[in-house]
Amino acid sequence: MTGELITKVISAKPGKTVAVFAGIHGNEKAGVMALEKVLKTFQLDAGTAYFVIANPEAVKLNVRFIEKNLNRLFFTSNDGQTTEDERARELMKVLDECDALLDLHGYNGEEDSPFIITDGEGLELASKLDFGYIITGINKAGDGATDCYMTEQKKPGLCLECGSNFHPEKYAALAEKSIYQFLKFYGLVESAPGFDSREQKLFKTGEIAIRQSETFAFDREYQNFDELKSGAVFATDGENKYTAKENEYIIFPRPNQKIGQESFMLVSRINS
Ligand SMILES: [Zn+2]
Known part of the structure; x- marks a missing residue:
């Protein structure tokens, strides 16, 4: 091949x-x-x-x-x-x-x-x-x-x-x-930097939002792993409002997508 x-x-x-x-x-x-x-x-x-x-x-x-x-x-x-x-x-x-x-x-x-x-x-x-x-x-x-x-x-x-x-x-x-x-x-090389044992935060995937309208906007600028405020509207897409639930974080916030593309993904924390 x-x-x-x-x-x-x-x-x-x-x-x-x-x-x-x-x-x-x-x-x-x-x-x-x-x-x-x-x-x-x-x-x-x-x-x-x-x-x-x-x-x-x-x-x-x-x-x-x-x-x-x-x-x-x-x-x-x-x-x-x-x-x-x-x-x-x-x-x-x-x-x-x-x-x-x-x-x-x-x-x-x-x-x-x-x-x-x-x-x-x-x-x-x-x-x-x-x-x-x-x-x-x-x-x-x-x-x-x-x-x-x-x-x-x-x-x-x-x-x-x-x-x-x-x-x-x-x-x-x-x-x-x-x-x-x-x-x-996987045993393909013998020498490599040692494995790491840093503390890791584990998340589970939730909704992936697909842009529906010409007028999509977040309520503010977001970065990966920003925690959303439970009960608050954090994005609007035409008539549609996105309201955050408890323990929801945003990933890949993209306010400028074309219709049909992914505007954001939600994840929730599964370890503490
Ligand atoms: Zn990529």
């Missing part, structure tokens, strides 16, 4: 097969920088590793996507016609060979709160990485993401939100360290 910007590295020693993706969203550069650096320096001690620049055209143009959000296209019945649909089908073939996936992303905010989205088999590794926040349970809510595709097959898939897209050079080191820890966890 080869395709544009898919690097396959095979060790003489048998072992697991894993994939590292970066640039699923072309404007999220920390992972791309980290992956390019790892490819220049690393030594595979066992198994097979795929390193993938997932949406090269979007990376080149520094845009989230060209026609469709690639991270909503990973589902087996995908028969779409865009370049991104084709790329998703090609990358699903790679994932079908893999035991685990690390998918590197970033977020559009200034806050310093890198987080992981994963589920099931991915949680054990997530607990060993240097991230303060973990979100689970997205599989039921948002089909078509790479981590959901893996989770559906009972395989670990971790989406790492490595930090602010506005400062990729600041967060490339975290992405790079995580790649090595991922490869070490």
Whole structure:
């Protein structure tokens, strides 16, 4: 299996097969920088590793996507016609060979709160990485993401939100360290930075809001993991008002989306 910007590295020693993706969203550069650096320096001690620049055209143009959000296209019945649909089908073939996936992303905010989205088999590794926040349970809510595709097959898939897209050079080191820890966890490299044991806040996915009208607005500016005030209206979308419940936090607040795209996601804390 080869395709544009898919690097396959095979060790003489048998072992697991894993994939590292970066640039699923072309404007999220920390992972791309980290992956390019790892490819220049690393030594595979066992198994097979795929390193993938997932949406090269979007990376080149520094845009989230060209026609469709690639991270909503990973589902087996995908028969779409865009370049991104084709790329998703090609990358699903790679994932079908893999035991685990690390998918590197970033977020559009200034806050310093890198987080992981994963589920099931991915949680054990997530607990060993240097991230303060973990979100689970997205599989039921948002089909078509790479981590959901893996989770559906009972395989670990971790989406790492490595930090602010506005400062990729600041967060490339975290992405790079995580790649090595991922490869070490699955036995593909012998040396890697030690696993981390920092305190982590665990959240469960709730609603994903799809923009319905021309007039969407939040009541104020939000950042990832801002806690919403219970009982208060925090967003309006045309006639529709969004009222917060107890223990609700906002993720991916995007006030300027097109109709039909995701304006925000809600999560709730499940550990204290
Ligand atoms: Zn992303």
